[in-house]
Amino acid sequence: MDLLLQTLINGILAAGIYALVASGLALAVGVVGIVNFAHGEFSMIGAFVSYLLFVGAGIDPLISLGLAALVLFVVGAITYYGLIRPVLAAPELNQMLLTFGISVALQNIALLLFGADTRVVSTSYQGATITLGGISFGAPPFAAFVLSVGLLGALYWFLGKTRLGFAVRAVAQNRLAPGLLGIETQQIYLLAFGLSAALAGIAGVMLSVMLYASPTVGFAYTLKAFAIIVMAGLGNLRGVVPAAITLALAEAFVSTYVPGGGGWVEAVFFLVIFVALTWRSWRLS
Amino acid sequence: MKKVLVVLLAVLGLAGLALAQTTVRVGVLLPISTVAGKAALNGVQLGVDQVNAGGKVKIELVVVDDGNAPAAAVPALTKLMTVDRVDIVIGGLASGVTFALSGPVKQYNPLFLCIGAASSVVEQAFSDYGRFFHYHPWDYHNVAAALSFFKSLYDGGARRVAILYEDGPFGSAGIQTYRQQLQNQGYTVQAEPFKSGSGSFTAILTRLKSFRPDILYWIGYDVDALPIAAQTRQVGLEPKLIYGAPPAWPLGFEKNNLSNDVAGMTAWLPSVANNESRRFVTLYRRKYNEITDEYMAPMGYVIALSLGKAVEAANSADKDRIAAELAKVQMDTPFGPLSFKPSDTGKTRFQGFNQSIWLQFQYLEGSRRPVFPANRAARPLRYPGNY
Amino acid sequence: MILAGVLLLLALVLPGLPLGEWRAFLLDTAQFAFLISGLALAWDLLARTGQLSLAHGAFFGLGAYAAALSAPALGTVPALLVGGAVATLSSLLLGLATLRLQGMYFAIATLAFSEVMRTLVLKAQFTGGSIGLPVQPAFGGAYPLGGYYLAVAVLVICTLASLLLSKSRLHFAMAATRQGEAVARVLGVPVVRVKLVTFMISAFLAGLTGGVYAMKTLFLSPYDAFGLGRAVEALVIPIFGGLYTTTGPLLGGLIIVSLETWLRLRIGEGYLVVYGLVLVLTILFLPKGLMSLFARRKGARHA
Structure with a gap:
């Protein structure tokens, strides 16, 4: 029983970071309509902001969270304005190649600046543990989960209850009509893309605490984030959390209950997605 | 007359110097955008500086990135062999890439000084190749x-x-x-x-x-x-x-x-307390203003130094004479003593270090x-x- | 098209040209470039039906492993065909399952297929698992240029397939399917059959290139053969060169591989920064890829 509970908790906590990375991506894909391959590199920048502030100024990553979000919002806005905006009307494939190019360039600039080394920060709370009965789990993943849920809640509230959020949703649903309604589509895009990058930055700071900072830290999560938003349904922000939890639970159960299951985690993750996608496509028609 | 004699002596002296100095071009084939590959390259360059400073041997390096992938490494080796025309190659860090290089290496026959590639699969692949010097221990x-x-x-x-x-x-x-x-x-x-x-x-x-x-x-x-x-x-x-x-x-x-x-x-820590290790740390710090924890750095350094010794003893740039001298090299290194013996399985003839360095x-x-x-x-x- | 012919002719006679000391290096690089271009051509075929595949790395890997495993028993050419056949069969099954998926949904489903296939090969015993699989050279190494001409042959096959398909009636069916399946159906296009057939042809070609690749590198590992990087390369090249054309992926592949090789030799560390910037600039200034350079000039001539 304890094992089952522990596995459930492991899976749900792992879903926190997944959901955070994926929500940012979902904003870019759902609102701006850009498949952003450079999303993971935004996370990587966030991880390095955290690392550099820690090493250079002794600033705790908890404080870097806000700063990284701000930095990445600006980076995202500049990227949007300078590079994405000119290709908004271009075919999807062109946009993909563009963001792929940005991703390659950013990753390798980081490689030039910092080398390929894996770097870690050290805080007092990285190994902190919460124990409840026979169950125990890490405080940082738990905090990351709570923070993710909080941020996503705020995002849903923003989209659902505020005027600006309404405008964002309007733009996401129809690219022509909002202009007629007097909504500045360009500014909404700028905002959405900036927010998307800021979420990636926050996820990056969390990665620097729980994993490490390196030029390739963003990659592993981007691929999974893509899979998650597709499973949720493109543009369906609310579907992101359930999809992330489903997949993270599948991973946790395979690792814990199947002998040698750790080697099958990736396969199971993608098998679940494959089945979900194809099953849905056949059921719908 | 006196003038002529002086000039003549000077010319002879210069010629003598030139004769005493053996120049070899050496290809370096490493994944330089990985941490270990970069450390290895730094070590090789440090060792070459030291060899060249000795004055008797001059090693010129041609460095190529193996991209850590067979599809990049094979053409890179080909370029070293045919364009840069080196006879000696230092490289082979990752096992998979080194395995892929075994075919082209046998085709071009360089003296191959292998820095990593611990997998027995590689040992098997080079088992019939006589110019293969493997420094790193096997798996x-x-x-x-x-x-x-x-x-x-x-x-x-x-x-x-x-x-x-x-x-x-x-x-x-x-x-x-x-x-x-x-x-x-x-x-x-x-x-x-x-x-x-x-x-x-x-x-x-x-x-x-x-x-x-x-x-x-x-x-x-x-x-x-x-x-x-x-x-x-x-x-x-x-x-x-x-x-x-x-x-x-x-x-x-x-x-x-x-x-x-x-x-x-x-295989090594900067704090390892032997003379060679201390010397390496001092030299490394002087050249790069930092010290590395990567044992691939002293490994590259050792390869360069041992090559320098072999070239000096061979007094020739011929790869087989260098190989013959390298096989006889005995030296102290940051890892301890180095000399080449047949590998424990008997598959390759020149194995440098063994489990004792760990x-x-x-x-x-x-x-x-x-x-x-x-x-x-x-x-x-x-x-x-x-x- | 003339350009494509010239490029292929050049590929054929390259070993005979007086290339001096660069000969061996050029031939090696060219061989990899031909294979990658062939893969890109195969990917582009499928893209013409509007399907964005990330499974081409897997077809390439399946072809490579199947050819490598069957070559000792069957000989080089039959083994390559087996590689193509295995890839084709897997594409048929994948195609049947994903028939109704479009756009990103199709892309992620094919990505999922790739990842699952890679894990299977990694876990299987007969493939050498994670340690990897040594491969015999083409024709047992009897001909020094055997591997090179196999690569040329594969490139020619891919190019011909691409050209013939763009001249055939299937071409219009593919274009119609890409522009809207519902409309295509109304026009009487058998959308399902068109998509499946194209998928299979495309996978067959990808499998072929994989087999030749295996006989060149002489060593396969699941992470290399099924790498996502290769699937991405198969998609980057046609977009860079010019989508839905034959010359585009062909020229794009040769240029991208040459560029990457040249940058690696010239710049060394961090050379991929330049590579990334080139991609970005291409999209910003040549939205239709390299082919728009030619199109524009042609337009000017007509005017």
Whole structure:
């Protein structure tokens, strides 16, 4: 029983970071309509902001969270304005190649600046543990989960209850009509893309605490984030959390209950997605 | 007349100098955008500086990136051989890439000084190639070194080993051997694969909880070090020792509290107290203004120095005469004495180092200290460790 | 099209040209470039039906492993065909399952297929698992240029397939399917059959290139053969060169591989920064890829 509970908790906590990375991506894909391959590199920048502030100024990553979000919002806005905006009307494939190019360039600039080394920060709370009965789990993943849920809640509230959020949703649903309604589509895009990058930055700071900072830290999560938003349904922000939890639970159960299951985690993750996608496509028609 | 004589003497003197100096062009084929590859290159360049400063031998390097991939490495080697026309190549860090190079190497016949590539698959591939000098120990040496450490742990009361291994070639290659040998020593073993870099170990560690391991032995990469150390505590696994075997450790890991008591294996540490090691550290710091923990740096340095010695003894740029002298080289290195012998399996003729270069260390109070074997230990092993 | 012919002719006679000391290096690089271009051509075929595949790395890997495993028993050419056949069969099954998926949904489903296939090969015993699989050279190494001409042959096959398909009636069916399946159906296009047939042809070609690749590198590992990087390369090249054309992927592949090789030799560390910037600039200034350079000039001539 304890094992089952522990596995459930492991899976749900792992879903926190997944959901955070994926929500940012979902904003870019759902609102701006850009498949952003450079999303993971935004996370990587966030991880390095955290690392550099820690090493250079002794600033705790908890404080870097806000700063990284701000930095990445600006980076995202500049990227949007300078590079994405000119290709908004271009075919999807062109946009993909563009963001792929940005991703390659950013990753390798980081490689030039910092080398390929894996770097870690050290805080007092990285190994902190919460124990409840026979169950125990890490405080940082738990905090990351709570923070993710909080941020996503705020995002849903923003989209659902505020005027600006309404405008964002309007733009996401129809690219022509909002202009007629007097909504500045360009500014909404700028905002959405900036927010998307800021979420990636926050996820990056969390990665620097729980994993490490390196030029390739963003990659592993981007691929999974893509899979998650597709499973949720493109543009369906609310579907992101359930999809992330489903997949993270599948991973946790395979690792814990199947002998040698750790080697099958990736396969199971993608098998679940494959089945979900194809099953849905056949059921719908 | 006198003038003429002076000029003549001067010319003769210069000619003599020129005659005494042997120049060789050496190709370097390394994955220079990886941590280990960069360290190796730094080491090679440092060694070459020193050889050239001696004045008798001049080594010119032609450096090419092997891209850490066969599709990039094979053309890169071809270019070294046909365009740059080198006769000697230093390279072969990753096993997979080195295996892919075995065909082209046999086609062009260079003197191949292999810096890494521990896999026995590579040993097999080069078994009929006479100009293959392998400096790094083979994987069975690595196994032997780790096992003698485990033997001592068994004597200290450890009985159950959980192995976490990454499911790529690095982690999986020796896993059956390890499992078998540990069982032969009397251990109960449970081995689980994982995907390196995923950062999530809680589920696998939870699985291992019912096994109650004394030793958590993980074989992966630097990216896995911190997550494993943190999550082992977080799921309450409480092993008596975490023992890691990555090719490199993360930068700054020693300053992290979670690294305390974590043990591992390396061929070299900057704190190793022999003359050659101290000299290497001084020279490295002078040239690069920092010191590295990567043992590939002194490995590259040793290769360059040994090559310099061989060229000097051969007094020729001919690769076979150099090879003949290299086979006779005996020198002290940061790793200990180096000389070439046939490999233990008898498959290759020139094997440099063996299991004796490996040492076990433990992160203690913010730095790595040798703890095993006893004759090289700076501190006793802290066992059980506190995780 | 003339350009494509010139490029292929050049590929054929390259070993005979007086290339001096660079000969061996050029031939090696060219061989990899031909294979990658062939893969890109195969990917582009499928893209013409509007399907964005990330499974081409897997077809390449399946072809490579199947050819490598069957070559000792069957000989080089039959083994390559087996590689193509295995890839084709897997594409048929994958195609049937994903028939109704479009756009990103199809892309992620094919990505999922790739990842699952890679894990299977990694876990299987007969493939050498994670340690990897040594491969015999083409024709047992009897002909020094055997591997090179196999690569040329594969490139020619891919180019011909691409050309013939763009001249055939299937071409219009593919274009119609891409522009809107519902409309295509109304026009009487058998959309399902068109998509499946194209998928299979495309996978067959990808499998072929994989087999030749295996016989060149002489060593396969799941992470290399099924790498996502290769699937991405198969998609980057046609977009860079010019989508839905024959010359585009062909020219794009040769240029991208040459560029990458040249940058690696010239710049060394961090050369991929330049590579990334080139991609970005291409999209910003040549939205239709390299082919728009030619199109524009042609337009000017007509005017």
